[in-house]
Amino acid sequence: MTKLSGTQLLILSAAAQRDDRNVLPLPGSLRGGAATKVVAALLSRGLIAETMTDSQTKADAALNRIWRNDEDGRAILLHITDAGLAAIGVEPEDAPNADAATEITTDDAPALKVRKPREGTxxxxxxxxxxxxxxxxxxxxxxxxxxxxxxxxxxxxxxxxxxxxxxxxxxxxxxxxxxxxxxx
Structure with missing residues (x-):
């Protein structure tokens, strides 16, 4: 099994729970150089991958939804890979196709998951x-x-x-x- 730091495990687990499998937003406490180091380590190990979109939306640290922009200004997102899912014990077949990246705009907000209470508690x-x-x-x-x-x-x-x-x-x-x- 892949050895992961607590932060890496947190990032991958959060991405696995999102419908779009987007790694972003990162935890609020992870900023700047620390965020870059953790993401670079996950990228180098193939646990996450960059996904290019056609969107010209600029990366904004406050929104924390777009990783960076390429030379042409297109938004680049981060998605968990099948290897990343396997590293945290999630079945990879549940992941959507990484080629099906959706456009991100500044109006997009993370969807709230409404939980259902368990019976008998x-x-x-x-x-x-x-x-x-x-x-x-x-x-x-x-x-x-x-x-x-x-x-x-x-x-x-x-x-x-x-x-x-x-x-x-x-x-x-x-x-x-x-x-x-x-x-x-």
């Missing part, structure tokens, strides 16, 4: 409580899940809102306190 229990017509208070959720109150609030902001794209609303109800619900 505390998170599923939380969602069921919040979808009930009467909603739930933090104390009720704490009693049902065994979580701490700060964990419940974190689940609202992180797992429900950011990862699952659900909107949590709250109202003050006399006799119950603040009641939380999921918007339909």
């Amino acid at each position: 505390k998170q599923a229990q939380l969602i069921a409580m919040l979808r009930a017509p009467e909603g739930a208070t933090i104390d009720e959720i704490v009693a049902a899940t065994g979580w701490q109150p700060h964990t419940v609030r974190g689940a609202f902001a992180g797992a429900l809102k950011k990862k699952l794209g659900l909107e949590v609303t709250s109202d003050k109800v006399e006799g119950r306190g603040r009641v939380y619900r999921l918007e339909a």
Whole structure:
């Protein structure tokens, strides 16, 4: 098996999860010379490859979607290769054809993946409580899940809102306190 650094593994794993298998964007902490070194190492080992597009979009460090431009100004993207997929234990046949590179414009934004909660988990229990017509208070959720109150609030902001794209609303109800619900 190919020996990879933590950063290389992170880059290849992220690329394998993207529909277009694009290596970019790189992790936010990887900039400048460090990014160039890691990419050069992956290129030299054949784990990623450059793909030319017809797009004249300029490489922009802020967008981090185009690796560089060639002499003619065409955008060059980075894609994980079959060898790169194999190095991280992913079946290469799932990868799209590298020749089918799509044009990248500055309007392109990474698509958000909406996750689906697993059944029978505390998170599923939380969602069921919040979808009930009467909603739930933090104390009720704490009693049902065994979580701490700060964990419940974190689940609202992180797992429900950011990862699952659900909107949590709250109202003050006399006799119950603040009641939380999921918007339909």
